[in-house]
Amino acid sequence: DLLPADGVLIQGNDLKIDESALTGESDHVRKSLDKDPLLLSGTHVMEGSGRM
DSSP states (O other), X not given: OBOOSOEEOSEXXXXXXXXXXXXXXXXXXXXXXXXXOEEOTTOEEEEEEEEO
């Protein structure tokens, strides 16, 4: 799913995001409340689920 807006992760379950459109990095980024909770508009959810 495409993230339509920037936000902060408030709940997540094994969430992995594809940020390649913004960063050029091909690896999926694991997001969690403790480490890297920022979610960016235009990125894609590849695995897991979450709320922001």
